[in-house]
Every structure is written in C-alpha cells, then in structure tokens.
Amino acid sequence: MDDSQIIDLFFERSQRAIAELSKKYGAVCSSVSKNILGNSLDAEECVNDAYLGAWNTIPPQRPAPLLTYVCRIVRNLSIAKYHANTAVKRNSFYDEALDELEDCLSSADTVESELKAEELARLIDQFLDALDKQNRVMFVQRYWYLESVAAIAQRFGLSANSASVRLFRTREKLRRYLKKEGFDV
Amino acid sequence: MRREDISNAVGNISARHIQEAMPARAVRKKVHWARWGTLAACLCIVTIGIGALLSADRASGLPNKPSVAPPVVSPTQSVQPETGSVYYSQLQLPKGRADADMFAAFSEMAVDLVAFDESMLSQCSAILEGEITNMYLKSYSYAVADDKFGADTPLNYDTKTIVYEMRIDHTWYGDDNTGDTILIEDQIIFPDETFALKVGHKYVIPIYEVGEAIEPHSAQVVSGNITRDSALSTVYPFHPQIEVTQDGGYVVSTDWATLSAAQGREIIVDVDMSEYGEFYKDKLMLLTRDAFSAQMRALMGELF
Numbered sequence: 001m002d003d004s005q006i007i008d009l010f011f012e013r014s015q016r017a018i019a020e021l022s023k024k025y026g027a028v029c030s031s032v033s034k035n036i037l038g039n040s041l042d043a044e045e046c047v048n049d050a051y052l053g054a055w056n057t058i059p060p061q062r063p064a065p066l067l068t069y070v071c072r073i074v075r076n077l078s079i080a081k082y083h084a085n086t087a088v089k090r091n092s093f094y095d096e097a098l099d100e101l102e103d104c105l106s107s108a109d110t111v112e113s114e115l116k117a118e119e120l121a122r123l124i125d126q127f128l129d130a131l132d133k134q135n136r137v138m139f140v141q142r143y144w145y146l147e148s149v150a151a152i153a154q155r156f157g158l159s160a161n162s163a164s165v166r167l168f169r170t171r172e173k174l175r176r177y178l179k180k181e182g183f184d185v
Numbered sequence: 186m187r188r189e190d191i192s193n194a195v196g197n198i199s200a201r202h203i204q205e206a207m208p209a210r211a212v213r214k215k216v217h218w219a220r221w222g223t224l225a226a227c228l229c230i231v232t233i234g235i236g237a238l239l240s241a242d243r244a245s246g247l248p249n250k251p252s253v254a255p256p257v258v259s260p261t262q263s264v265q266p267e268t269g270s271v272y273y274s275q276l277q278l279p280k281g282r283a284d285a286d287m288f289a290a291f292s293e294m295a296v297d298l299v300a301f302d303e304s305m306l307s308q309c310s311a312i313l314e315g316e317i318t319n320m321y322l323k324s325y326s327y328a329v330a331d332d333k334f335g336a337d338t339p340l341n342y343d344t345k346t347i348v349y350e351m352r353i354d355h356t357w358y359g360d361d362n363t364g365d366t367i368l369i370e371d372q373i374i375f376p377d378e379t380f381a382l383k384v385g386h387k388y389v390i391p392i393y394e395v396g397e398a399i400e401p402h403s404a405q406v407v408s409g410n411i412t413r414d415s416a417l418s419t420v421y422p423f424h425p426q427i428e429v430t431q432d433g434g435y436v437v438s439t440d441w442a443t444l445s446a447a448q449g450r451e452i453i454v455d456v457d458m459s460e461y462g463e464f465y466k467d468k469l470m471l472l473t474r475d476a477f478s479a480q481m482r483a484l485m486g487e488l489f
Contacts, residue, residue: 026349028207028208028414031208053364065204067204067207068200068204069200072196072203073195076196079192079196079463086226094192097192098192099338101192101195102190102191118197119195120191120194121194121195121197121198121199124194124195124198125198125199125202127275128198128199128202132304133205133304134207134302134304134305136202136205137205137206137299139206140198140203140205140206141204141206141208143192143195144195144196144198144203144206145206145207147206147208148259151208155208155299156299156305157305157308157393157418157419157421157422158418159395159396161396162308
C-alpha cells in the first residue's frame with residue numbers, strides 16, 4: 001500500500017491506518033528506536049506512542065514522505081526517553097554515534113549561543129548533497145538511523161573496518177566544512 | 186556546544202536524505218512449518234549430511250566441466266541490437282540446481298539490503314569470469330572478550346560461510362590470473378535456488394579483499410580459529426551474479442546500469458523462484474558477448 005493510501009485511511013479515521021503504517025514502516029521505526037534505547041520494550045512503547053502521535057496529527061497534516069514524518073517522531077520520542085531513563089546504560093548505538101559526531105564540533109560555549117539547530121541542519125544538508133551517494137547513505141544510516149557500523153558494512157559489502165574508515169573520513173570532511181562555514185573547530 | 190546539539194541538527198536534516206538512506210526492511214527466508222516440526226530430529230542428520238557432502242566432494246574431485254569456450258574480448262564499434270524476448274527456461278544453462286543443504290545452513294539468516302549500484306565496484310580488486318568447480322560450507326566457532334555479562338565471560342559465536350572454488354576463464358578487471366583456481370568465501374548465499382551460484386555454472390563475479398579473518402566485532406578473540414579459507418569475497422552477494430550461458434550469452438540484472446544500457450533481450454522468467462528471486466524476475470536481460478564486452482569496457486573506463 002502506498003503512502004497516500006495509508007494517509008487516506010488516517011483521514012477516514014480507520015484503525016487499519018495504524019496496521020498498514022506498522023506493516024510498511026514498523027521495522028525501520030523499531031530499529032531506530034532500539035538503536036537509541038538499547039532495549040526492545042522501551043522501543044516498542046516509543047513506536048506505539050509515535051503511531052498515536054501520527055493518529056492525532058493526521059489529519060489535518062498530510063505528511064510526505066510518510067516515512068520521514070513517522071520516523072522523526074520515533075527518533076525524537078526515543079531520544080527523550082533515553083535522556084529521561086537514567087537506568088539506561090551508556091552503551092547504545094546512540095551514544096557511540098554521539099561520541100563520533102562530537103569530534104566534528106567545537107567545544108567552545110560561545111558557539112552554542114550563536115548556533116541554531118536549523119542552521120546547522122541546513123549546513124549538514126548542503127554537506128550531504130556534496131557527497132557521493134554511498135558515503136551519504138552510510139552517514140545518514142549511521143547518524144540518523146543510528147545503525148551499527150557492522151550492519152552498514154554488511155549492506156554495502158564492506159568490512160567493518162573499511163566502513164569505519166569511510167565514516168571517519170566523512171566526519172573529517174564535515175568537520176572541515178563546518179570550520180569553513182564559520183565554526184571555530 | 187553540547188554533543189546533543191549536533192545530534193539534534195542531524196535529526197533535522199532534509200527528508201530527502203532520510204528517505205534515500207532508509208534501510209530496507211529486514212527480510213527473512215520463509216521456513217516451512219514442517220521444517221520447524223522436524224528441526225530437532227533433522228539437526229543431527231543435516232550435520233552428518235553436510236559432513237558427508239564435504240567428504241564426497243573432496244573425494245570425487247572436481248565435477249566435469251561443460252564445454253564452454255572462453256569469451257574473446259574484441260573491440261566493437263557497434264553493437265547489433267537484438268529484439269524479442271527469451272524465456273529463462275530456454276537459456277543454454279548447465280543442468281543442476283543449488284544444493285539444498287547449503288540453503289538449510291543459511292535459512293535463519295536475515296539481512297537488510299541496499300540496492301546494488303555500480304559505484305560499489307570501486308572497492309573491488311577484480312572482476313572475474315569463470316566456472317564454479319566446487320563449493321562447500323565452512324563453520325566457525327569462536328569467543329570474544331566482552332564484559333556484558335561480567336568480567337571473564339566471553340561471548341560465543343557460531344557462524345558459517347560458503348566457499349566457492351572458481352576456475353578463472355577471463356579477467357575483466359584486475360591482475361590477469363586466467364587459468365588459476367581461486368577461492369571466494371562469502372557470508373551469505375543468495376537465497377534463491379535459481380539464482381544462487383551453482384557448481385558447473387559460469388559467472389562474472391566482482392570480488393574484493395575482505396581480509397584474512399572473519400571479523401566478529403572489534404573485540405578481542407579469546408578462543409577459536411577465525412582464519413578464513415579465502416581473503417576474497419563477492420562484492421555484492423545479494424543479487425544474482427552475471428551468469429554466462431553455454432552459447433556465450435550473459436544474463437545480467439538491470440541494476441547493472443551501464444551493462445543493461447546495451448540493446449539486449451528481455452528475459453521472461455518462467456521458473457519457480459523464492460520471494461527473493463521474484464524481485465529480479467522482471468529485471469534480467471540477455472546480452473551477446475560483443476554487447477557485454479563493449480559495455481563492460483565502458484564501465485571499467487568509467488570506474489577505474
């Protein structure tokens with residue numbers, strides 16, 4: 001079933017909308033949430049909350065693409081839960097990914113006040129546009145979907161080490177790009 | 186700046202990048218209920234069967250090879266277009282199907298897929314054409330240091346690979362080792378008996394050097410042997426490899442964008458396939474040797 005048909009079901013207030021949404025995007029939503037939270041129970045709760053969020057906002061919204069809309073909700077809910085849940089060990093893919101990304105940015109507090117997330121997102125978008133497709137997809141799978149390096153390596157037929165090296169080089173490029181754009185790295 | 190800030194920024198990147206990078210849904214090979222019902226009873230039989238298979242293969246030597254002349258790669262200024270379709274069952278392919286035991290060994294495997302793209306070939310060390318003369322399973326059991334369940338409690342792993350012996354008839358890219366027999370060791374078998382690599386069949390396979398050891402994780406291996414039989418692996422084992430017919434044609438999937446740009450014949454797949462094979466049933470074409478050669482040379486010129 002394509003996205004527009006699923007959204008039509010939401011507009012009709014049909015409960016099949018949730019079932020079809022889950023059938024089409026449930027796996028990737030669960031994967032994102034599990035990568036952040038590190039446990040299936042919390043992830044399932046976040047995914048269900050995201051479905052509820054979609055139910056409450058569609059209509060009036062008619063998001064396109066639907067995947068991104070739902071996944072963003074899942075990601076945000078999962079990160080919020082991660083921070084709220086002090087029992088979570090600091091060993092999820094989320095932490096690993098954060099550790100890697102941290103090197104791309106300055107530690108200077110002055111930058112923080114000047115920086116808006118939207119502006120940084122725009123710069124990262126521009127940076128991603130300049131990458132070749134494979135490196136771009138690897139970067140987004142690692143730092144948006146929080147996929148493990150091993151899983152990414154498997155998909156691209158790379159060794160884990162080779163995938164790590166590619167991601168490292170991309171982060172270095174990002175670091176240089178952000179510096180060029182005015183960040184004091 | 187807090188590190189969460191950049192995470193938030195990455196979280197707000199454009200939908201087009203998120204959509205593009207969406208990992209394909211996990212897919213799992215269907216296992217018949219009957220297999221579950223008899224799984225326990227069959228476990229030892231399968232184990233014995235694989236052992237017997239390996240013994241038999243090694244004892245009998247290499248199987249007879251079909252009389253297929255190696256291709257002559259000659260420059261062509263123009264490619265004669267071919268029209269019309271051909272049924273898969275009419276292709277001049279050697280008889281024989283994939284070994285059921287091989288599939289049983291990998292039946293629990295789940296993978297996420299990213300579609301093949303010719304740019305993936307930039308990492309390959311060679312593109313070889315040749316005949317699969319033998320294949321066997323290899324098992325690895327090893328343990329890695331891990332403190333997940335407390336100190337001194339290593340995590341144990343069991344995994345399998347499939348090793349192909351390939352006699353090289355032609356080298357499309359890389360050092361020319363025509364006439365040699367090499368080993369290619371993969372951690373996945375394409376889960377469709379029509380398109381999986383088979384002994385006695387000829388293929389064109391891009392390979393790369395994956396290293397001397399199975400890479401479990403970055404953790405330290407504390408027991409077991411993780412040395413591979415071959416440091417070479419198939420670049421993209423998740424789609425049908427290019428198969429060479431006995432009359433010199435090339436069966437190419439259309440995700441080879443450059444190769445499939447040639448005028449070829451559509452292949453109508455009229456044989457039973459798994460759900461994985463079904464994906465490619467309308468994505469195969471038959472190229473003549475000249476057309477394949479011209480397109481492959483163009484692709485090599487573009488990539489290397």
